[in-house]
Amino acid sequence: MDKIRTTPSTTADRIKQYMKKEGKRFDGRGLEEFRELTIEKDVSIKAEGSVRVNLGKTEVIVGVKMALSEPYADSPNKGNLMVTAELLPLSSPRYESGPPRIDAIEWARVTDRGIRESGFVDFDKLCVVPGKKVWTVFVDIYSINDDGNLMDAATIGAIAAMKIAKIPKYDEENDKVLYDQPTKNGLPLTSHVPVAISVHKIGKSLIVDPTREEEDVSETRLTIGSSKGTISSLQKSNSRAFEIDEIKNAFEIAAKASEVVDKMIEKALK
Amino acid sequence: MAFKRPDGRKITEMRPAEAKVGVVPNADGSAMFKSGKTIAIAAVYGPKKMHPQHQQNPRTGQLRCEYNMISFSVDDRIRPGRNRRAMEISEVTKWALEPVVDLKDYPNQVVDVHINIIQADAGTRCAGINAAAMALAHAGIPMKNMVSSISIGKLDKTLVVDLTKEEEDFEEGEGPTDIPVSITSDGKITHMQLDGMIEVKQLQESIDMAKEACKEVYKIQKDALKKFIEDKSEGLN
Structure with a gap:
């Protein structure tokens, strides 16, 4: 029952040829087309907000937890954000138990940066007692089934979970957070929704939302975090290069795709 | 005087359970087991070559279990990563399942079972074992029997089936005692733990209660496995 852990080079060649000749992918999608996105709300009632995101067969769950803590010395009136992501061994035969490896660390850090740098969270409004007490927002992401593009699925999940999260009640007298009593207040979010789009280079083609097979074949990747045309984070991954024209083209592909994904999230949350 | 449970269940009544x-x-195999507000998912990978190599056993294949709670499965966020509690439960889970799994035809190989608790309201190790046993069966791992797990509690002086977190925190009288038990479908106990205080006689009674409750769990597991096969064969027609 040993699974093949990488995509064989013959398949890689077929994928490249097909993309070049037909401008299409094995599952019939165009090069710049996303798979179907579904978002299920409240997968854990213990979270302040949680979702299950399915992008084709790729599945992640994301939960928002909040805790009160002392602010950092350099930002006494601002709350904090912490994004973590874990590649669960449950989600693929490729991931093993133990300390996170570099792919998991990159996944978490790129996602964190995309959300943080976009200005999506108004940190000033997460201050409860200036200099003394602020909210820390934890966004925790877990892979449940890896069929490619966990990178973009994670951000989609984070956006959705943060949008539906409700701040828990704070009992000032006893200095306790009452997690079972959510207030009506959501997180202080802005309109800068930090959609992340990863553009992959396969042969001469640039594609978005790769399946696992396509991701294996991908030569290199550029993840672009942007909101309504303004780019706020980038990550060029691995040691293969893009041509200058390719990377310029990738920005435009990502700009178009992020608009589509933004709408897909809106629709899925309705 | 009849003992009143906070959620109004009878003392021998399980929480509403679901399995998929x-x-x-x-x-290679996977399953979800939900008991009340506790949700566990389990995935099985293997049999596959055991790594690291020095752990290979040329006489038989081996079972490896990993239990993990998702950070947002409880009120106070759990820091991701391994902790001592999770490591112990992982081992206990393996002990609960190993007696029914037959891996002698898979020398030097390993079957990995990964259990994740998505939402926790007590009884997470039992839900995890229930999901794991189903996932093993779904993966087609040779098994002699199923394993079903339930927690029996003693609240003050009364024995009850399938504690919630609220009941686990019960503080009146003799307080709470938690007794998770796993029983094979031919009636053998493969896992038993206890936290609290109880007399011999009542502990013996608790086993009889667990046996009855595990029959119900077994039915839910079996029905879900059957339903999967039926749905699959329907898809073929």
Whole structure:
């Protein structure tokens, strides 16, 4: 029952040829087309907000937890954000138990940066007692089934979970957070929704939302975090290069795709 | 005087339970087991070559279990990563399942079982074992029997089936005692733990209660496995 852990080079060649000749992918999608996105709300009632995101067969769950803590010395009136992501061994035969490896660390850090740098969270409004007490927002992401593009699925999940999260009640007298009593207040979010789009280079083609097979074949990747045309984070991954024209083209592909994904999230949350 | 449970259940009544097979498409076998507000998912990978190599056993294949709670499965966020509690439960889970799994035809190989608790309201190790046993069956791992797990509690002086977190925190009288038990479908106990205080006689009674409750769990597991097969064969027609 040993699974093949990488995509064989013959398949890689077929994928490249097909993309070049037909401008299409094995599952019939165009090069710049996303798979179907579904978002299920409240997968854990213990979270302040949680979702299950399915992008084709790729599945992640994301939960928002909040805790009160002392602010950092350099930002006494601002709350904090912490994004973590874990590649669960449950989600693929490729991931093993133990300390996170570099792919998991990159996944978490790129996602964190995309959300943080976009200005999506108004940190000033997460201050409860200036200099003394602020909210820390934890966004925790877990892979449940890896069929490619966990990178973009994670951000989609984070956006959705943060949008539906409700701040828990704070009992000032006893200095306790009452997690079972959510207030009506959501997180202080802005309109800068930090959609992340990863553009992959396969042969001469640039594609978005790769399946696992396509991701294996991908030569290199550029993840672009942007909101309504303004780019706020980038990550060029691995040691293969893009041509200058390719990377310029990738920005435009990502700009178009992020608009589509933004709408897909809106629709899925309705 | 009859003992009143906070959620109005009878003392021998389990929480409403649900089970589903095939929740992780990548895995060789997978299942979800939900008991009240506790949700566990399990995925099985293997048999596959055991790594590290020095752990290979040329006489038989081996079972490896990993239990993990998702950070947002409880009120106070759990820091991701391994902790001592999770490591112990992982081992206890393996002990609960090993007696029914027959891996003698898979020398030097390993079957990995990954259990994740998505939402926790007590009884997470039992839900995890229930999901794991189903996932093993779904993966087609040779098994002599099923394993079903339930927690029996003693609240003050009364024995009850399937504690919630609220009941686990019960503080009146003799307080709470928690007794998770796992029983095979031919009636053998493969896992038993206890936290609290109880007399011999009542502990013996608790086993009889667990036996009855595990029959119900077994039915839910079996039905979910059957339903998966039926749905699959329907898809073929």
